[in-house]
Amino acid sequence: MSAVIQDPALIEVNPPLVAGDPSYHDLTEKVSQIVEGDVLKTPTKYWITLSITSIITVLLGAMLTFLVWNGIGVWGNNRPIGWAWDITNFVFWIGIGHAGTLISAILFLFRQKWRTSINRSAEAMTLFAVMCAGIFPLFHTGRPWRAYWLFPIPNTDLNLWQNFRSPLIWDVFAVSTYFTVSALFWFTGLVPDLATLRDRATSRIKQVLFGFFSLGWRGSARHWNNYEKAYLILAAISTPLVLSVHSIVSFDFATSVIPGWHTTIFPPYFVAGAIFSGFACVMTLLLIARWTLNLQELITIKHLENMNKIILVTGSIVGYAYACEFFIAWYSGDIYERFTFLNRAFGPYWWAAWSMYTCNVFIPQLYWFRSMRRNLWVMFIISITTNIGMWFERFVIIATSLTRDFLPSAWGFFHPTWVDMCTFFGTIGLFLTLFLIFARFLPMIAISEVKGVLAVQKQQFKGQREIVTK
Amino acid sequence: MNVDLVKDKIGLGPDKVYGVMGEFSEPDELVAAGRKIREMGYTKLDAMSPFPVHGIDDAIGVPPSKLGWRVIWTSAAGALTAQILIWYVGAID
Numbered sequence: 001m002s003a004v005i006q007d008p009a010l011i012e013v014n015p016p017l018v019a020g021d022p023s024y025h026d027l028t029e030k031v032s033q034i035v036e037g038d039v040l041k042t043p044t045k046y047w048i049t050l051s052i053t054s055i056i057t058v059l060l061g062a063m064l065t066f067l068v069w070n071g072i073g074v075w076g077n078n079r080p081i082g083w084a085w086d087i088t089n090f091v092f093w094i095g096i097g098h099a100g101t102l103i104s105a106i107l108f109l110f111r112q113k114w115r116t117s118i119n120r121s122a123e124a125m126t127l128f129a130v131m132c133a134g135i136f137p138l139f140h141t142g143r144p145w146r147a148y149w150l151f152p153i154p155n156t157d158l159n160l161w162q163n164f165r166s167p168l169i170w171d172v173f174a175v176s177t178y179f180t181v182s183a184l185f186w187f188t189g190l191v192p193d194l195a196t197l198r199d200r201a202t203s204r205i206k207q208v209l210f211g212f213f214s215l216g217w218r219g220s221a222r223h224w225n226n227y228e229k230a231y232l233i234l235a236a237i238s239t240p241l242v243l244s245v246h247s248i249v250s251f252d253f254a255t256s257v258i259p260g261w262h263t264t265i266f267p268p269y270f271v272a273g274a275i276f277s278g279f280a281c282v283m284t285l286l287l288i289a290r291w292t293l294n295l296q297e298l299i300t301i302k303h304l305e306n307m308n309k310i311i312l313v314t315g316s317i318v319g320y321a322y323a324c325e326f327f328i329a330w331y332s333g334d335i336y337e338r339f340t341f342l343n344r345a346f347g348p349y350w351w352a353a354w355s356m357y358t359c360n361v362f363i364p365q366l367y368w369f370r371s372m373r374r375n376l377w378v379m380f381i382i383s384i385t386t387n388i389g390m391w392f393e394r395f396v397i398i399a400t401s402l403t404r405d406f407l408p409s410a411w412g413f414f415h416p417t418w419v420d421m422c423t424f425f426g427t428i429g430l431f432l433t434l435f436l437i438f439a440r441f442l443p444m445i446a447i448s449e450v451k452g453v454l455a456v457q458k459q460q461f462k463g464q465r466e467i468v469t470k
Numbered sequence: 471m472n473v474d475l476v477k478d479k480i481g482l483g484p485d486k487v488y489g490v491m492g493e494f495s496e497p498d499e500l501v502a503a504g505r506k507i508r509e510m511g512y513t514k515l516d517a518m519s520p521f522p523v524h525g526i527d528d529a530i531g532v533p534p535s536k537l538g539w540r541v542i543w544t545s546a547a548g549a550l551t552a553q554i555l556i557w558y559v560g561a562i563d
Binding site: 028152161162165192196218219221222224225226227230233448449451452455458 | 517518519520521523527530532534535538555556559560563
């Protein structure tokens with residue numbers, strides 16, 4: 001295939017999404033070689049990282065066993081703070097998942113081609129984040145072996161149906177639907193790539209495994225016809241999920257009467273925050289993957305810059321929501337509401353509140369500058385501070401409202417225990433372990449989708465070159 | 471008996487043409503070829519590609535996917551079942 005001469009002026013204005021003008025086969029090679037390499041020859045840095053994260057995952061297992069053995073008293077939750085780190089961590093992880101769904105569904109419907117090289121890993125991240133999220137409410141029940149009581153299954157030991165008027169049961173359905181749809185979406189997108197790996201497989205076990213999961217894919221026009229329809233339908237189902245899942249999570253708070261929780265701004269505010277934290281998390285993972293797996297040609301600065309623009313927009317929406325909350329607390333004239341917000345900013349948890357304002361609102365404003373949006377170190381640091389800030393946001397919302405409620409005699413203060421800390425740390429280990437395994441053993445970049453973009457790009461360059469030569 | 475002779479008798483002889491394959495390096499060439507062959511009157515056509523090729527369905531005559539309708543009916547059935555369950559759980563049992 002002849003190299004297409006690209007006009008430098010046009011590249012400057014609209015850089016190609018696939019850098020270096022590779023052929024279709026180069027692309028397959030580039031992505032597949034990560035998956036197909038000899039397991040024993042995986043770089044040592046991979047095994048070292050994986051063993052560290054696995055040890056942290058073992059810690060999670062130990063903490064959960066300890067909790068089940070002793071009861072949830074080993075966590076710091078107590079009156080008046082009945083929800084603390086467990087729900088903070090749940091909302092934190094669920095929020096992170098939202099970037100994957102936004103990238104795979106909403107950006108797909110808006111025909112944003114730059115999503116193609118990041119969507120696979122973002123979707124995988126969604127699944128792993130939802131798994132981590134699910135652990136907290138499951139174990140907060142205290143008796144996780146009774147978790148089936150959360151679902152409307154006729155049972156003889158409880159003899160009760162679920163209360164469908166409770167936002168907590170909506171949450172069970174929102175989150176389980178979210179996981180199912182995300183898993184289906186991710187798997188549907190994987191099928192053509194699994195078939196590519198099946199066709200290239202050299203060992204019998206790989207042929208059988210990839211062959212089974214690629215569902216007999218041959219790349220026929222009839223297959224693609226159904227595939228594209230299925231993908232469109234899944235995108236259409238996932239789009240409302242981006243908005244609904246975190247809206248329902250926010251209902252857990254907003255439908256209560258606790259000052260600082262009982263507000264109508266919660267659903268949009270939570271959704272913006274979720275997308276904000278999720279994009280930051282995708283950014284952290286992609287920067288590491290791009291560097292360690294040499295994916296600079298596929299994950300270009302343009303992809304990263306676009307993500308940073310979304311981080312700037314959603315971070316500013318979150319900032320607006322914070323300001324709006326303070327304004328409404330004052331404007332409502334409700335003394336409890338006013339007190340809650342003054343207490344939030346200047347009370348015993350002032351350090352948590354100001355960490356959140358700094359990380360979520362002030363720091364991302366650097367992205368107004370193009371040089372900052374394109375600086376790898378800046379975006380790596382901001383992606384981490386954003387997630388620290390967003391964890392604090394959930395902690396501030398949950399803890400500050402509960403520590404100081406209506407009756408001063410019922411006031412308290414929350415101290416996390418070592419089990420709280422190790423459990424949360426353990427879920428980070430689980431998340432990273434799953435992501436590392438995924439990045440090594442499954443195609444991290446959607447080969448067929450990037451090829452589609454590449455085909456369009458080749459056409460465009462052909463057109464541009466003709467204009468230039470004229 | 472000669473194997474080729476048997477094959478000839480059952481219509482699998484060496485001279486019989488079962489199908490013709492062609493390889494193209496770019497999607498637009500594939501679509502153009504597909505369209506031309508279809509215009510020549512061939513109907514049993516298929517196109518294999520490593521990524522979805524736009525216009526190929528129309529070019530080789532692949533009918534629109536029926537998936538949309540199946541999804542609508544099954545999801546409507548699912549939503550109805552859920553509503554009936556919620557109503558039964560809340561109002562009857």
